[in-house]
Amino acid sequence: MARNYPEFFAICKAAGVDYKEVVSEFTSGRTDSLRSLNDGEYHELFIHVRKWQQTKRPDAVAPGDKQRKKLIALAGKMNWGNNTVEIVGRLNNWSQENYGVELNQLDVNTLNKVLWVMENKIYKDYLNKV
Template sequence: MKRDYSKVFAACKTIRREYKDVVDEFTKGRHCSLRQLTDKEFGDLEMLLKEMTGRVRPGNSQRQKMFAIATKMKWGKDARERNQAIDDWLMKQKYGKPLMQLTLDELNRSLYIFETKVYKDYLKGLNK
């Protein structure tokens, strides 16, 4: 298994702890280096750090999909403009909330509308 140490270092920086201290605490003093961990231990440590940093937010995949569709439709020149365009569209919809404030259920429904109506209308406009 190929290991990506950069994720561990980034997570440790986020929680403001030295990676050696995290490894030492995780292994209860058996190891102090990432190289000494077994593949299973390394995977478990990555999962633990992911939970500690809170990086996995419900709805991230839906948000990413919405951004990808907006990119295909050329909404904005950069990520900031694209985010603003998505928020503007969402504010006109049923829930009247920006992207990051939608619940998971609201996000799923909004994404469905975005895919089936907005994107399809965009594609139809290209074929004219």
């Protein structure tokens, strides 16, 4: 396994600990340098430190995120832009014209309605024209 020092430092910083203290504690004071650890020690320490990373919980996802992603995908299929930024811009304009707010401001119930309209009206009309 290649040593990934930047990731190690980022995890320590996010956890609010000094990496030198972590290394020193791990080696029982023998060293505070990551480079002086052999590969096995580094790997073992890295596994230990990775446990400090918080995993993204499903409830941390914004409400309506799935609907927004599906709207972006449908708009992409209809060539509303060449990249995601253009597509989201067009969706925001469309959303403001039809619903008075940008895409990210729509609540989940409205997003469900918007998605239904997009799938069953706009996308079907697009397919019929193609």
